[in-house]
Amino acid sequence: MTNLEKQTDEILALRSIFDTKFRLLDDNNQYEILIDFDLIEPFIIRYNDERTIINHLPPFTLIIHYHEKYPSDYPPSFMLSCFYFSKSSLQNLCQKLDNYSFIKDEVCVYDWIELIKHEITNEIILQTKDDEQINDLRALNGYSNENIDQIYQSLINYNNEQHDKQFRNQLQTCLICTDIIPGMDFIRLHRCGHFYCRSCLNNYVKITLNNGKFGEKLHCPQHQCQKALPPNEIKQIIQDAQLYQRYERLTLQHALESMNNVIWCPRSVTNRKEK
Template sequence: MCQVEGGGGRTFELRVPIELEAPLSLPSGERLDALPPLTLRVRHGSGYPSSSPPGFGLRCCWLSDGQLEALAASLDGLAAAAAGELCVSAWAEWLRTEAAGQLELLQEGATLSLPAEGGTGQAGADEATASAGERRAQRWPRSRAEVLARLRQHAAAADAAAWASAVHDCGVCFDEYASLDCTRLHACGHTFCKSCLRGYWSSQLREGHATALLCPHPGCGAVASPPEAKALLSAGEYETYERLLLAASLAEMTDTSWCPRCEYPAQLEPRVEGRAGRVAICGTREREQSVESAEWIRSNAKACPKCGVATEKNGGCNHISCRTCNFEWCWLCGCKYEPGHYKNGPCEQFSQDFFDEIDMTPEDFRANYVVMNHQ
């Protein structure tokens, strides 16, 4: 309630909630389970209540000027019937319980009227002649877009409040949980306990399916949003999720490739006549890199066995960790790396390029160094 003192009287506002027995429809067919409250602005004069009723005004976004004026006339009748007595509380109670019924908004299939596109809020031609004296009852805001925005915002807030105060059955383990222990997916509205949903998404990430963190409900297929994933995944899992999501997005872009030098995304420029490849501008290194033709990539790079991202090896040992999906594999045989792969298998841990890089022979290296990991 807002209140202002002064001027020989008192002015205040009451926001009166409206009780609905059934959802209402918008002209588009959209259903609303809750409506914003009516605003009743009251001014007590010096003669209230003994000699005169208070002045008042009505504001609402979902009723037309004509509907609001009909309610105002009913309030006038209530004030006249209670002459010399307090009437504001009776007004508020009548608006809360009877207003929707008087306007036939409780009938099955009732539809709210909205301002015309580009209009000022008048619902019909008969209201275009409304006199200045009837401005005590007025739709506000006046534009159709603002009215729709307020209706949807209020309905969403009411739905969220109802969900937060309820107890829910998890769609995976079927146990009952308070809302604090649950997550409701925005895309589909299905609810699961946080433990089940976190475990399900973690398993999807381990399989490399970052673009498919899906709703576990059978047949749903709704995709989780990044904020929903971040709220449940660990910091390391979310970093993997972002990396896989970026790789999947870049794979769909025909004008983007991975820079073969720094392995960051680079934008491809149009082909230039006489040049074998296309030039990629690497945003990380802020310099131009030449992205060679597909033949060069096939002969100098290998695809990660898990995610398929092209990988170039320019030194070091043959144990590869994919920067896109973290999959560990052997450069020589392409198999998944397991401890003991080089010690017990046929593959060598170091190829000739490594010894060329450090300017040593394999014999000198083995004589002077003991490798403590990657075996």
Template sequence: MENANEQEDELLALSSIYEDEKMFRPADDKRGGKLTLPLQLPQQPFYITLSEKQTTKALNLGSKLKKTDDGTYLCVNHLPPLVLHFQYPKTYPSADPPSFTLLSKWLSTKMLSHLCSQLDDIWLENQGMVIMYSWSEFLINEALPFLKITSPYLLNSHCEKSTSETNTESHQTNPSKMDERTKTEKEKLDSRAIQDVASQELLLKCIIEYDREESKNVFQKSYFMCSVCFNEKPGSDCMRFHDCSHVYCNACLKSYFVIQIKDGNVKSLDCPDPKCGSQATPLQVHTLVGNDLFAQYDRLLLQSSLQSMDDIVYCPRLECQTPVMMEKGSNLGQCPKCHLTFCFFCRMTYHGVSPCRVRKDELQKIRTEYENGDESKKLYLEHRYGKRTIQKALEDFYSEEWLNSNSKKCPSCGTHIQKIDGCNKMTCTKCRTYFCWLCSNILSSSNPYSHYNSPSAPCFNQLFQGMEDNLMDEIEELQNALLAELG
């Protein structure tokens, strides 16, 4: 009766110590239970050394890896726990210990056997007393130091050999000696020690998934200060960017994401920190903004990605707008949906090998691209618009540039007039209109010089303005020439 009372008290104590049902669950018959014990790591993050094959698998699972000259490492903050199933005999704790099995996904059966042996030793030291709390504390805090597991840890360093490896050795070793060695190894393994993983191929995946899940649970139970609203909130109401680990509350990020998506800035859903460029994942965006807005985000993101591709254009028909892929070396585009045939470059009706028609307002842009482009860019523009069109655009530009720098337009008919010498009263060679070179005003046909003689006129006394400067320049040139001749 006394043993039964102590067993009941111990189960109550374990329920009080480990309130989370994930850590302790008593058996239905109240004669035992299950303890799921998280391991205290020697350091965080804890590094696991990966082989080349494991590295590829970890990358496919989206894990963050650390690469050094010594190798590639998986960084984790949590490793799969030890699971202790125990059952009370009627004589516990007065005479006998609980019967138990010890399970782990990543520790080998040999390592678990060492732990089982240590649990037996702890019982012998405390025989006659309840032992479950001492066992659980040892497994949580001292199991890894006891097994001498440190970071970085080679994942398969202590795993048992596979059947294929054993079979290979059996062909290379005397069969009788092999059987004897196998028997000896089995005797060293404790039947209570169980490596609870379907295969070594799944081991890395189990570790990665457990670390993610446990990190998520820890995050949700922690509190964080949002750098946008400066309120402290639980992790369950916050979001953390994966690349930079910056944390913001869901309310602030949702408002930010909604504005960006509605404005079409789907590639700007990054960390609000101005010095950070981490991007939110599509799953994070979906969680915050909901189905309808996420559908818009997804559509705009696809459209933005297609627009950045040189060999993709949209069907010119506004009611269609289906993406069309360009065939290499051809300007023919054919919409797979509405079957419209069009020029891939100018989006007009397909015109074969003839150059694209160019609007006048596009010539300036084409000229700039041609002048600043490399050889391949120039060949592309010549192929698209025709070499003669490019040359004409350049000629027209240079002609207009020269005219703007060396002539003025007649204020009456717009003809370009160049002044070579003489006074500032000009006569248009086309319409014979008098105008002032300085202010471009039309002058009186009967008395054009009144513009320069009247004190109220804007160009008073400036009929010969500029001629004096030209004359002085000529005199200076003559003087320099004479001095050079004289020696």
């Protein structure tokens, strides 16, 4: 087989494996692959004195450029991009790919991808110092001291988004009615993480409000869970403008009545309260 035929076959194989994570950039000579890290165990991010456990990491980008001597004589050209790897970490990874035992006449991109995946252990330490003086132009988008705070928060946000997406795409069991339905028909409570189908949670909130419980007295339905439902969740659950206005009015009234430095305004015909 000619080099061009082997390159074409490799592209077909990689496209089949990575599907939407594969994208041609320049005819059949250049493409990028988004590499997902399969985290079997929870992953730890350390930054300053903070320690965060996550289950999802954003993909790593590998850009490949074919030349006429691949794979007969030399490996392809490449670039690496990952916003949560430091510049020096990306440059070290470039060196590892350079040192990879390339076998002439054999394609190597999938082996490179496996090598990159093994670079992720179970912990990333975001450091504010980067003493590496080498400037390898193949290492793109490594973080700098100026944006490290943003990188840390981006990793947390991505993990939360993927966790919610995974929840919505799977079947879940309602903790009230025990029905098994798609996660997209559930509401997960922010403060405690308990989740219920929309119908059960809607009925629970309406009954609880009708029984005179509101504000901090309106808790998660789970037995012994004392986490109150915040107003934005109440609004999302009941989806009833009039009932929500009643909830706000009762909550405000209760709050005013509990304040010792608030008295009735003698000039108000509506019995308003003011300081």
